[in-house]
Amino acid sequence: MTLIETILSVGFVAQALRVTVPYALAALGGTLAERAGVVSLALEGMLLFGAFTATLGSALGGPALGALCGIVGGLLVAAVYELIVVRWRADQVVCAIAINLLVLGLTRTLLVLVWGSASSSPRVPGLGSTGTWAFVAAAAVLALALSELVRRTPWGLRLRAAGERPDALASLGVDVERVRWGAVLASGALAGLGGAWLALDVGGFSDAMSSGRGYIALAAVVSGKWRPLGATAACLLFGVAGALELNLQAEATSLPRELVQMLPYVVTLIAVSSVARGARAPSALGQPLG
Amino acid sequence: MSWDRGDSGASASSSHGGAWTALYVTLVALLVALLAASLLVIAFDESPARVFALVVAHTLGEPYGAGQALFRATTLVFTGLSVALAHRAGLFNVGAEGQLVAGSFACAALGAALPAGTPAVLALPAVLLAAAAAGGAVGAIPGVLRARFGAHEVITTIMLNFVVSGAVLFVARTWLFAPETIHTRAVVPGATIPALGLGGSAVSWAAVLALACALGVTWLLTRSRFGFELRAVGQNPDAARAGGVNVGRMTVIAMAAAGALAGLAGSGTVLGYKHYFEKGLGADAGFTGIAVALLARGNPLAVLPAALLFALLAEGGLAAGARVPREIVDVMLAVIVIVLAVAAAETRRVRASAGDGA
Numbered sequence: 001m002t003l004i005e006t007i008l009s010v011g012f013v014a015q016a017l018r019v020t021v022p023y024a025l026a027a028l029g030g031t032l033a034e035r036a037g038v039v040s041l042a043l044e045g046m047l048l049f050g051a052f053t054a055t056l057g058s059a060l061g062g063p064a065l066g067a068l069c070g071i072v073g074g075l076l077v078a079a080v081y082e083l084i085v086v087r088w089r090a091d092q093v094v095c096a097i098a099i100n101l102l103v104l105g106l107t108r109t110l111l112v113l114v115w116g117s118a119s120s121s122p123r124v125p126g127l128g129s130t131g132t133w134a135f136v137a138a139a140a141v142l143a144l145a146l147s148e149l150v151r152r153t154p155w156g157l158r159l160r161a162a163g164e165r166p167d168a169l170a171s172l173g174v175d176v177e178r179v180r181w182g183a184v185l186a187s188g189a190l191a192g193l194g195g196a197w198l199a200l201d202v203g204g205f206s207d208a209m210s211s212g213r214g215y216i217a218l219a220a221v222v223s224g225k226w227r228p229l230g231a232t233a234a235c236l237l238f239g240v241a242g243a244l245e246l247n248l249q250a251e252a253t254s255l256p257r258e259l260v261q262m263l264p265y266v267v268t269l270i271a272v273s274s275v276a277r278g279a280r281a282p283s284a285l286g287q288p289l290g
Numbered sequence: 291m292s293w294d295r296g297d298s299g300a301s302a303s304s305s306h307g308g309a310w311t312a313l314y315v316t317l318v319a320l321l322v323a324l325l326a327a328s329l330l331v332i333a334f335d336e337s338p339a340r341v342f343a344l345v346v347a348h349t350l351g352e353p354y355g356a357g358q359a360l361f362r363a364t365t366l367v368f369t370g371l372s373v374a375l376a377h378r379a380g381l382f383n384v385g386a387e388g389q390l391v392a393g394s395f396a397c398a399a400l401g402a403a404l405p406a407g408t409p410a411v412l413a414l415p416a417v418l419l420a421a422a423a424a425g426g427a428v429g430a431i432p433g434v435l436r437a438r439f440g441a442h443e444v445i446t447t448i449m450l451n452f453v454v455s456g457a458v459l460f461v462a463r464t465w466l467f468a469p470e471t472i473h474t475r476a477v478v479p480g481a482t483i484p485a486l487g488l489g490g491s492a493v494s495w496a497a498v499l500a501l502a503c504a505l506g507v508t509w510l511l512t513r514s515r516f517g518f519e520l521r522a523v524g525q526n527p528d529a530a531r532a533g534g535v536n537v538g539r540m541t542v543i544a545m546a547a548a549g550a551l552a553g554l555a556g557s558g559t560v561l562g563y564k565h566y567f568e569k570g571l572g573a574d575a576g577f578t579g580i581a582v583a584l585l586a587r588g589n590p591l592a593v594l595p596a597a598l599l600f601a602l603l604a605e606g607g608l609a610a611g612a613r614v615p616r617e618i619v620d621v622m623l624a625v626i627v628i629v630l631a632v633a634a635a636e637t638r639r640v641r642a643s644a645g646d647g648a
Contacts, residue, residue, distance in 0.1 A: 041444065089639065090631035093382055093444060094584060098627035101577055105620025109330055112615045215448045222445065258460035265452040272449075273441040288635065 006247055007240075015246065017136050018201070020239030022047065024139045025194030026217035027224070027231040028146055029074075029187030034221055035150060036183035037163035037284040041096030042081045043191045044214025045103035050074040050195025052107045055205035056114070057196075058124040063131055066124070067196045074192015075185060077103060082184045086177055089288035100214070108207060119207050126203030135197050139232075142190070147228040159183055163282030166289060176289055191217075216268050223271040226282060234271060241267040311637070316585065319629035323622040330621065334614045341613055345606035355605060357491025361558060363601035364493065365390075365572060367500035368555035369579025370586060370593040371507050372429075372548040377588045378511060379544035380524035385432060385447025386552040387576025388454035389425040393553025394560045395458045396424030398567035399466055401477025401560075413480035418499075418557060425553015426546040428454055433545030437538035443545065451576070459569060473568035483562035494562025503551065507590040520544055552576070574620075578604070581627045 006012055026047055030040035050070040057069025081099050085092045108118070115121045127135065150156040161169040162179040170176050191214065198213070199205050216238055223237075224230030241264045248260045328338035348355040369386040376383035397417040404413055432446040466474045483494045511517035522530040523540045531537050556572055578600050585599070586592035600623065607619030 084628055084632060088632045088635060090628070090635045094580070094631045095628055097384065097577070097580060098624045098631070101620055102624035102628075105617045105624060108617035109615045109621065113333060118615070212448065212452055215445060219445045219449070222442070256460050256464065258456040258463070262453050262456040265449045265456075269435075269441075269446060269449045269453070272445050273435045273439040 006251075007244070012243055012247065016236070016239040016243040018132065018239075019242035019246070020235050021135050021139050022194040022197050022213055023217050023220060023235035023238050024143065024232050025197065026191040026214055027220040027235050028139075028142055028228055029190030029194075030218050030221040031224070031226060031228050031231045032146065032150070032159065032183045032190075033180075033187040034285060035163045035226055035282055036159050036180045037166060037282055037287065038082075038086065038180050038184050039092040039096055039286045040187060040218050040221060041093060041215070042077065042099045043187070043217050044210055044212070045081075045096075045100040046074040046077045046188050046191035047195040047198065047214045047217075048100075048107055048208070048210040049077045049103045050192030051199040051209055052110065052195075052205050053192070054196035054199045055121050055124050058126070058200060059121070062125050063127050063200050066200050067193065070194075070196020070199070071189045071192045074188040074190070074195060076188075077192075078184050078188020081188075082181055085288070086180045086184065092286050092288075104208060107205075111205070111207065121205040123203050124199075127197075127200045131200070138193075143228055143232040150228060160282070163284055166284050166287075170289075180289075212265070216264060219268045219272045222281075223275050225275065225280075237271060238264055238267060312587070315630060315633040318633070319626045322629050323625040326625045327618050327622050330618050331614050336613050341610050344613070345609050348609035349602050349606045353489030354491050355489075355609070357486070357488030357493045358608075359598070359601045359605040360486075360488065360497055361491060361493040361563065361601075362604050363597045364497045364500045364558035364562075365555045365575045366578055366582050366597035366601055367504060367593055368557075369552050369575045370582030370597050371503060371590055372552035372555070373579045373583035374586060374588045374590055374593055375507055375511070375520075375551060376544055376548035377583060378524050379520045379540065380527065381433075381436070381541065381544060381548070382444050383429070383432075383447060383545065383548045383552070384444055384580065385429065385450050385549070385576070386555070386579045387572065387574075388447070388451035389428045389549040389552035390555040390572045390575055391458050392428040392454050393421035393425035393550075394556025394571055395462065395474075395567045396553070397421035397481075397557065398474050398477060398560045401481035402466075402475045402566070404478045404481060406478050408478055408480040410480040413478060414483070414561075417477065417481045417561060418554065421553045421557055421560075422550040423553070425555075426550035429549015429552065430542055430546040433542035436545070437541040462567065462569075468566075473564075473566045476565045477561065481561060482565055483557065485562065492559075492563040494558055496558035496562040499554070499557065501594070503554065504590050504594055507551070511590065516543075552579070555579075574604075578623060581623050584627055584630055 026043045030043050033040045050073040053073030054066040054070030058066030077099065081096065084090050084095050111121065112118055150159060158169065158174055158179050162176050166176045195210065198209055217235070220234035220238060221231045223234040224232070245260050245263045248255055249257065331338045331341050349359050350356065369390060372386045372389065373383050397420050400420040401413070401417045404416070428450060431450060432443040435441040435446050436443045462474060468475050483496045485494045486497065511521065519530065519535045519540055522533065522535055523537050527537045555575060559571060560567055582593055582596045582600055585596040603619050603622060607616035610616060
């Protein structure tokens, strides 16, 4: 089967959709937080911690509990991040990177503590095909719903105002800090669910398993011009690149492994460079409240 | 301390804001980090006091441990300087890791390819130049992407870390790794940096090179026209542009210079210790470099003690590794960075309200 035939097959499309899920969930969360004015570099840590707690949950009570625990894990990281950057107004980029390092170190430590291994957890119940498609459907529904919410509801208006003109929003008597809290918590829940997918898709946790997906998801937010549907579309592009990577790894052994693994990162670099000029970030992005 | 353009003036002035405040904040950060680490150590059913005693005995109590800490500090001085220099231009270099890998690989490859009898006066400058050039090239890419396409350097440098590691491994595995190993052939004797011989540890004269670079960057930033323009771009790009500075060009040059510094970061390991490039070299040095630069508040001279502190922590983590996972050190590092960032925000706010009252 040639590469073109592979790409046009149903199996490839299904695979691309599956690869897209964690990117899309994280990017949707990232879109919300960034529209509210909070930098979303901490998505990486939310994904990773979500994957860890989801594995714990699935080991205790099956994949459904795992998904729920993934959300809780993402929420926990989001709450810590918020406390630091929204409440205490610390530098968002620096603290997001630190949070990611914190989660990386913490999950490694907990991996040893809980399962006595430095590299991976034992196998836990994963998603069946029903669960898999439930995730894909959930991501699609969430993308549409959040797009409508951001564009057409009062809540969406407040969200956008918090990211564009927080001072004006505050002068209307709206608690901007609370709007940002809500947006970041939502991003934590969504990224945590994305992390749960990572763990439940392969049936276990392994060290640093988010491998930059949170950063790629943020690149999708930028490439999608801070719109839920745009970000999802960018994630689909990364999903196709990811599925291509998997296929190339499985089939064409003549292509070097290292170069094939670079594919998603190269696509991200190109995507974020080609649209960055035309896109305008929320005006107050990254600025702490006065 | 903020990494956003147009706001770095606050952090620049805070470096004059009193060494006592800086020391106090650092001590508080260390205490909070120790507290977090203690909780994790207790979770492993170990006594924090005993683990910390082990750490202190290993790093400060014997020449070998101290030498190993200096060896680690060498790398961190370079990556810390790299992040600090970019920061003064208003840029956040998260790509020191990829730049380090490119530089290490370049000097190892060139060092192994030189004729066996090349004298040190030729070989050493050549390999160091190769390291700086390779790191600089990798650093220039996000600079160009930022200047020409407006792509944010935080995303592009992180992506480049993955890309560079993959590309270097591919080239190395295909053509340069010694058969059946995951490292390159050894560099020629002329291209090696002699060890300092501290208790048989890995620290070499590269540590002195790092010291010289810190002094050089200080001079560059405070005494040269280039440094003045670079800081102008970092503090207010619009004003710099109005003043005749080519902001795009300065962005590329600053990132290339930051990349060159990070490219030299592997010199202590490759030329002074292992004498070859191997898979996974310098894995966490990029991120720790961010912590170093933050603790040093972007001041190149303050990078020296900051790098030493984090090197002691990392080396101590290794000693504690017998009882608890050494990744607890990563948690400590992250906690220190967060406490410092919160303190910086607090200082800024106190100052702002003091300014309102005046």
